[in-house]
Every structure is written in structure tokens, then in C-alpha cells.
Amino acid sequence: MRTTEKQPRTSPLVPDTVVREITRxxxxxxTCGCGRPxxxxxxxxxxxxxGHPAAFHALEGHAFHAGGLRAPAPAVCGVLMAVWSAGPPRQSTREALLWALLRLLGCEDDGTSHExxxxxxxxxxxxxxxxxLRAAAAHRPDSVSAAYATGILRLLDLSG
Structure with a gap:
């Protein structure tokens, strides 16, 4: 009898902290925003x-869609923050990641003051x-990354 259990994915490009966040x-x-698990x-x-920028954009319709967050959004956000903390080296990756965070924070608040x-x-x-994020907003203030980081800080109302 053979088992077909899927082996965990590995990549030399993905730090252990990010792997742990994905697998936890x-x-x-x-239920995903698209209706599937x-x-x-x-x-x-x-x-x-x-570091594939298109992957961040592919989260639309799954973690967030039409101004609303979907059930996997907090877990997805945890993974994105692990990627951010690992310091993605490519500018295009940082921009796409900041774009995704800004999209998540730009969604309508579904919580209450007690929850x-x-x-x-x-x-x-x-x-x-x-x-x-503050450092990204201050570094090269005319850059796309700085604009996204500033937007994130403003949405959190922590820019001052």
C-alpha cells in the first residue's frame, strides 16, 4: 500500500521563518474568497x-475582493509580513508586497470595537x-515603495 502524502515544498529562496508561517x-x-478551500x-x-511579483496580485479574489476581506486574509497577511520581515531583495517584489498590504488595509473594516x-x-x-514600514516610507520618498508604505501608515493612522 502506497501513501501519496504531499511532501512539503522547499526553496532555497524562502527563509525558514516564512516556511514556518506558511505551514502553520x-x-x-x-473557505477562500473564491469559494473553495x-x-x-x-x-x-x-x-x-x-519573490514573484505577480503572485501578490494573484491574491485578489481570494484574500480580498471588491473592498472586502475574505476568510484567509489574516493568515495570508501573516505570511506576507514574514516575507516582508525577511527583506525581499528585489524592488519589484517589495513594491508588489506593499501593494498587497495596502489592498488588505484598504478593505472595509468588518470587526467591532470589542472584536x-x-x-x-x-x-x-x-x-x-x-x-x-516607516523606513520604507522615508527612503526615496518619490518611489512607488515609499508611496505604498506611506499609504499603509496612513490607513493605520500611524504616520505621525
Missing amino acids: HGWDSV AGHLVDTLWDAAE AGLYGQCAAHIRTALPT
């Missing part, structure tokens, strides 16, 4: 972690990187 979530137990997002998140809804959970993940 029960993706198939969450969110397990199919794992490949997209690996692609994002490897951290999807938005509150995403914002909490993003707040863990405030020093590096």
Missing part, C-alpha cells in the same frame, strides 16, 4: 515568498513591522 496554517479548513493559496504564497475581525487581525500583523 490549516489552509484547507478555511484555501489550500490552493499555498502555491501562490510560495511563489510570493520566492478583532478580519481587518483587525490583518492590521495587527502589519503593525509588527512599523519600524521597517
